[in-house]
Amino acid sequence: MIADAHVDLLLELGYRELRFGESNTFARTWLPLLEAGGVGLQVCPVFVELERQPEGTLREALGQATCLLRAVRENPDRVLQVRSVADLDAVVRGERLGLMLSLEGVEQFGYELWPAETFWELGVRMAGLTWNRRNPYSDGAAEDGGLSRLGRALVDRLVELGVILDLAHASPAAFAEIVSRLKGAPVICSHAACRSVYDHPRNLTDDQLRSLAAADGVFGLMLHPLAIGHDVRTLDRVVDHLEHAIGVIGIDRVCFGGDFTTRLSEVLPTFPESADGLMPVGLAPGAGIEGLQGPEDYPALLARMKARGWGDADIAAISSGNLLAFLRRSLPKEL
Template identity: 35%
Template structure:
């Protein structure tokens, strides 16, 4: 198991660690990452790490763009201050170069778009700064789309959202449908001309939560050539006491429905963020009836990722399929991203 895990390319499509980096003085952003996060990523065998830019409520709406730029700057400083072990990658060629040199490839993403409102030209600005993946919304409604918590409204993309799909396809930036509402996902899949991804989502057929994707959505993402990164968050996996087998159940279902070339990992390791940001008086934090402190044993952070490989082997997946799930599928799609900024 250890051999397979560390020989394979491991790609994690969602880790909110930038939220913790920017809580510290900018002078220690790079050193904090190296001391706190790099050892965990290395122990977990991570070769490609997507870094979402998520803007918490206290920064919305006025401070959303400023906080986004701080987080993007933090990612650049992490890469510049740790150039021997990581690289911030804008293209598939840069990802390949990072992997060849033994460094971790870091990829920037937007989780929701509160920072742009309906000024979609700012997506081009953010792409210039290195953003390679964009999701239009979080749980709620933005000027582009509805989040999954708004499913009852049946809202599709706005005119700005439709224009954003066209712009991102032109720029070579991946569209991420995790958190996007059901009707808006369908609308994106109708319009997209390039692979669509879900960086951190689970299967609705396995556990009925609005954040999870239906079988039709899974097939639709696969039809674009995209990948679904399965989320490790216990509240999306099961109503029972979570076990790693619940995660594997979601992975196996998505393999059955979407195919082995369209499944990956999107850990959503959020425990440290909640631990640091949520005041003691508000603990445990309950989100939609889920205690966020309940975690899959062993999967509290990146260091536990080899356990996923072990569980996939025990489930009966072959080594070639496991390599695809661990990272090859996401790397394939990311290699198709580029920085096609019009001159």
């Protein structure tokens, strides 16, 4: 089974359902792809495209969350929402595919803390404060600062609620400050790669990887050329990143955070692209790894890991065991 910490499938569901009134879009689009790739758990971020900010941010975020709730309601025999360890147990038993809500940026909160509680009640269990750029709470990877005073208060409120803090897209200063502030609360970097293998602002240094591990967190490898390397977009380079991360923080701290965008770039009329998207020159936003364009291609990656000499136990740990274990110790037991 594959457990994936980040795919923006709600962007497509929101586009089709909120703008054009389609129904059961998930069953016709992403569900077959996830099932073909053996995905049993998919973390689904709410991400509001920059051109819809600030006026439409809250409305769009709530709409995307509603699309996930619809996907569960319309496919009760195949899909469930993961809010607790009890839900996770059903996924592990293979009863249904699990979808878990996360936030990729909190711009929809405005300048207030109370929306954190609303999104928790909708099922959000993971949240990153920003997407590369600066917002009222934090600087992202395209900036140099850290948390604002409001951001520190939000981190504390998210911890109080039980939300897992996601360090993907955080600036180095924000990354360090969040880790130091958590004091044992769960933390993840859901989708990034290794700066030592490919030097890019979205990737983590070895010191950041060690800091994440020291905080009992996990690292999700982003399967996108932006992070893996726009000049070498191969499965072998993906495995190079996996092996480097494992060498730094151990086999039990690494998982997948796919962030596949090829399909989204083909479906959405204006796929997100901006100066602070940190896209290397010449790399299209929808570019993919050769042989790994979406979740349906996960078997090819597992086969490449096997060919590189990986044992079954280590493949199972990376593909699902580590993320599931992390969520088991981070989510509420039941609701």
